[in-house]
C-alpha cells in the first residue's frame with residue numbers, strides 16, 4: 001500500500017509491441033499480431049477489469065439474409081446524430097463479417113439455428129436482424145473466455161498482470177514505452193516497459209461517474225496517458241448513459257440489457273404509470289439518450305423508475321436473461337414477479353483518443369483501439385452492439401499496421417518527459433475519487449448546463465492540486481477535459497444534452513478535437529480546429 005515515500009523507477013522490460021489493456025481490443029490486437037512477440041499489460045488479473053466481458057448485447061454484423069454493410073452503415077449514421085465519420089464507419093460495417101469469422105475460428109460459440117446458420121437478433125435502431133448473441137445475454141463473457149483460452153495457447157503473447165500504467169515515456173515526442181506501477185497501482189516501485197510500438201486498449205471512462213455499468217479499471221486512464229503525451233483527443237463530450245441499470249446500490253451497477261425492452265418489458269414509475277408513452281412514439285424503444293433522460297426525470301421528481309418484465313417475460317426470465325436474473329436475485333428482486341428498480345448509468349464513451357483508419361494516434365509510436373479510441377464511427381451516439389464490433393475491426397487494423405513496420409528498427413529505451421514525484425494511490429485518494437464521481441454525476445451527467453459544467457471544471461482543476469497519485473491525477477485530467485468539451489458544445493446532440501441549449505445546431509454538426517494545453521503536437525486534419533484545455 002501507499003506509504004507516502006517517493007517512488008523509484010526500475011527499467012527492466014523491453015518489448016517490440018506493448019499493449020496496455022487486456023479487454024477484447026487488446027487481446028484481439030495481440031492475437032492478430034501473432035507470431036510477432038507482444039506483451040499485454042493489464043491493470044487487473046488477466047480477464048478481469050474489462051467491460052468486454054460484461055457485454056450483454058451481442059455484436060452487430062450484416063450476416064443475416066437481406067442485410068448488407070450499407071444498411072448497417074445507414075443505421076450507424078442515424079444513431080450517430082450527424083457527426084459519424086462515414087468512410088471509417090463503412091470500413092467497419094464492411095469488415096464485420098470477416099471479424100465474426102475470426103471469432104468463430106477462435107472458438108466463440110455464437111448462437112445458431114437448427115441448420116447451423118448464425119442466429120441474428122434485432123435491437124433498437126437497427127433496421128434488420130443483425131446482432132449475433134451467445135446464449136441470450138452472455139456474449140461478452142463467452143467471447144472473452146474464448147479469447148483468453150486462445151491467448152494461453154499462443155506462445156508469442158506474454159501477459160503481465162496488475163500493473164497500472166501511469167505515464168507514457170517519450171524521446172523527441174516519439175512514444176518509447178510506459179511507466180507502470182505494480183500491485184494494482186499501489187506498489188512503491190514503478191517499472192519502465194520500453195517498446196517500439198505501444199497500443200492503448202484501456203477501455204472507457206465509467207468509473208469517473210457515480211453510477212456506471214463499467215468495471216473500476218475503466219477510469220479514463222488511457223485517454224489521460226495519451227493527452228499527457230500530446231495526443232489529440234476527439235468528441236470527449238459524447239458520453240452514452242444506458243437507461244436501464246439495476247438500481248440496487250451496487251457499484252458498478254448491473255446492466256439490464258436493452259433486449260429486455262426489445263422483448264416487451266415496459267418502464268413504469270412508482271404510481272404504475274408507463275411514462276415513456278407520452279415521451280416518444282417508440283416508447284421504451286426510443287433512442288437510448290431519450291429513455292435515459294426520461295428515467296432521470298422520474299427519479300429527480302421522486303417518482304422512481306422500474307422495468308416491468310412480469311407480463312412479457314415472466315417465468316422465462318431466468319433462462320432468457322441469466323446474467324440479469326442473477327444480479328436481480330442477488331439484490332433481493334425476483335424479476336419474474338417484481339418490477340426492477342432502474343437508474344441511468346454511464347455505459348460507453350464515444351469520445352477518446354483520436355485515431356485514423358489504422359488506429360494511429362497523432363503521436364508517433366502510439367496506437368489506440370477499442371473504447372479508449374475515438375475512430376469517429378459512433379458520432380454523438382453509439383448504435384447498440386457496435387462497440388464489440390469496433391473493438392475487433394480496429395484491433396485488426398492496428399495489428400496489420402504494426403506488422404508492416406520495419407522489424408529492424410531499434411527499440412528506444414530513453415525517456416525525456418517523465419514527471420517526477422508521483423506516488424501510488426493512497427487512502428487519502430479515495431476521497432478525491434469519490435468527489436470526482438459525484439461532480440461528474442451531478443454536473444457532467446445525463447442533463448448538463450453551463451453553470452454546472454463551469455462549476456465542474458473549477459472543482460476538478462482545484463482537486464488536481466490535492467493529489468500526487470498518478471492514477472488519480474489521470475482521472476482528474478480526463479474528467480476535466482470531458483467537462484470542458486461539454487461546456488464548449490453549446491447545443492444538444494446524441495448523448496450530449498444541454499438544458500440551456502436543448503436543440504441541435506447545424507453549425508456545430510461536426511466532431512470536436514482537443515488537446516492538453518501546451519501539449520498539442522499536430523492537428524488531425526488541417527482544417528479542423530483543436531481546442532486547448
Ligand code: SIN
Nearest residue numbers: 056057257258384385
Ligand atoms: C445492452 O445490451 O443493452 C447493451 C448493449 C450495448 O451497449 O451495445
